[in-house]
Amino acid sequence: MTADRTAKGSKASASFGRTSIDRRVALKLMGGGLAAPFVLRSAESRAAGPLIVVNYGGAVAEAKDRVLYKPFTELTGIPIVQVAGPDLAKIRAQVESGDVEWDVVDVVDPWVYAGEEFGFYEKVPESLYDRSAVIPAARRDYSCGSYVYAGGMAHSSIRYAEEGQYPLSWAEFWDVEKIPGRRALLNRVINNLELALMADGVPPEEVYPCDVERAFRSLDRIKPHIAVWPTPAGQPVSLIEADEIDFAYNFQQVVVQRRREADAPVAFSFNQCLLGILWTAVMKGAPNKDAAFRFLEFAMKPEQQIAFANITSNAPVYPAAFSQIDKSLQPWVPDLNREGSLVINGGWWLGKEEELTIRFKEWLIS
Template sequence: MPDMKHITRRSAGRLGLWLAAGLATSGLPLAATAQEPPKPRQIVVNASIGDTMVATRAIYYAEFEKLYGIKVVESGPVNLAKLRAMVESGNIEWTISEVGGEEAIRAEKLGLFEPIDRKIVDMDALPSPMKERKVTLARGVYSTALGYRKDAFKNGQYPTNWADFWDVKKFPGPRSLRARAIDNLEFALMADGVATDKLYPLDVDRAFKKLDEIKPHISVWWSTGQQPAQLLIDREVIMTSGWNGRFYKLQRDESGIDVAWGGAMTKIGTFGVVKGTPNAYWGQKMLALMNDPKLQAAYAERVGYPGTHPKSWDYVDKAALKYFPTSPENLPKVAWTSDEWWAENGAAVEERFSRWLLAR
């Protein structure tokens, strides 16, 4: 298991310290009771699209349908504005919804989720502060990392962090970044020498000044999750930011594409039961399944996004661990996104980034 001593208090809040948890209980759904409400014909889950939706269907939804005989209908992508409109209008289409870390904070403040029913969703195994969450379940971990083509570096010296990404003399070649401020500001600050545990509050002006340096070398500003890996496969760029799960299969297949974990911006993915849904009880049952360590392990092996339940690591194929952001090897290298900072400042910063991007 990883040594957690290097994790800061703020980082520990996002990581949850599940790897260091002691007596972890099973995440299996609690037994049905006599007060169980009638079963609906279906529930609707709003979540991220792409490979993760396929994996979620195969692992979580299939198990739910087998256990309860209720069809799970998929909806995507994640859309906080639509979720808010549903709740405010009372026209509820979704039963549960995924939200990103900073969106989970906004959603809780706006009252968009039902309280988690702790009699159904056993979160006691999750260390603080995960088990104290009121309305969202921390289901998994993902990173925006640096992916690169190994054959682009003939001397065998590969980039290891964002300072290397910015070093166009040592590592010449076309690059790609996401067309969003989130993550890019942190990458710029780390490239400028800021330590991973000293990023927040972000020095926004300093970050944009550093982004000015790399802007001429960005050949593609990506906007969809599948783009970064495809850009590498097609040899359009030599390195790019991207979600680690998008590089995961390429790494395992030894395709010549690898990941540098230095400064990978790491986050917690969460789910909640939509406020006002008539099927709240069955939404809670789905959250309970998402907290099952065996299912989290199966999901992690399939898409590269590890679970949050401590016992999930007991069931993961050990050969897959080195590709996870929370592995013993990678955990000391990553940085943890401050959901609080982005919840408070994200809108203004993203607007500034959009203007900056257009000023070419």
């Protein structure tokens, strides 16, 4: 059984601490100050205060700490403080109030478009990295495409070892009579609309623009059969491993992590997977803007992307880097050109996410 059909392995990542630390607290802890402007000498860099980076926590944050944050600090002397939990509302509030505490933020596709539309991020200097060397989909003016990830169907490879016992399409995931079992979908409207449309027979290439009413009608059919709507991205795999659910939407990187850590019996299918780019941006008005861009320059080096891919299985945005990924991981690495997959269209979500999130939350409790 190959990774193209269902790849075996995995459990959820250990949760990265949901630190509520803000810049003022971080400065007290680290003894820094904001009086001096950022310069490249390490002592003066420290005087500018720590670089506050916001990421999604879990295994990805651990990998970033290992191959990006710590090496960057060792190279430059610029300390980094991690905060888990990017939030578009907080990004907007900080920028619009002029009280910006974050420097660098990881953002998903829809937030890239929102940030560009409303001026939440600093423009990336042309000289920061060679844009011609990265995939076209990862080239934007106000953020850097960091890596490509995949979300797809996960299931227990012990309880459901034979094809036909587990879903290999979203129509089958929705078909509880053909394939009975406890199911889980993430507690968010983004991704679920797309999955619901594919489950209703819409080909991946025709999902956008989304027919919202059709998607909610499709969600109505599966709702009674969803045992849990997890919020943490890694939780579905832990629930499968604990025999609390059977089938779930989750990310390939979580499966890979648990396969490596514990040889966990969880499989993953790339069929009809959702493919997205995780972006990194510098906050508009970031207190340590120069240091933030220096970090982005470091993070966008091909060698750092390769090191990150070899830990997480997420795809680098440099096509030339693929050949340097560990061969055992290559079947797990997402490919934006994978046949039958759906590339998330963040532009479609621009101006719709807030309203549809409210509707989804109301629908969940109705």
